[in-house]
């Protein structure tokens with residue numbers, strides 16, 4: 001990857017500064033548009049983090065490419081999520097996706113217990129990038145059974 005990881009570090013994300021620190025916001029600190037936290041910009045480092053946590057946390061339901069082909073659906077999940085590649089989903093801003101991850105939406109539960117604020121932000125950005133990729137029109141991915 002062309003980007004230098006070292007250069008993309010902000011002071012607050014330097015590994016040594018983060019050691020032993022819990023990055024999660026205090027329980028009282030809820031996301032709202034009026035108090036947007038200072039999220040790191042989208043770069044390769046954030047994207048790689050987003051992909052990592054997407055595959056761990058989201059893929060079981062949403063599938064590797066976001067087409068709702070995760071194995072949880074194969075086990076009869078009652079209300080399957082929409083494919084991320086649907087226009088209505090593509091139109092959502094990264095903040096809306098972040099908000100869904102933070103507070104949940106409909107049958108999509110909050111993942112705040114599993115992912116801290118920066119990880120949720122990274123995953124939301126990853127979803128938005130996934131939606132922009134030139135993916136083939138019909139599902140070709142192999143359902144993940146591990």
Ligand code: HEC
Nearest residue numbers: 057058061079080081082097100105106107108111123127
């Ligand atoms: C246990 C299964 C499950 C997991 C894990 C899960 N989701 Fe979902 N998600 C759903 C379901 C079901 C819906 C549909 C909710 C509805 O329409 O009521 C959904 C909906 C969504 C939506 C669309 C909300 C809307 O506007 O309709 C987004 C965005 C989303 N999920 C992102 C994610 C991301 C990113 C992750 C990983 C951090 C994740 N989800 C993990 C099941 C899951």
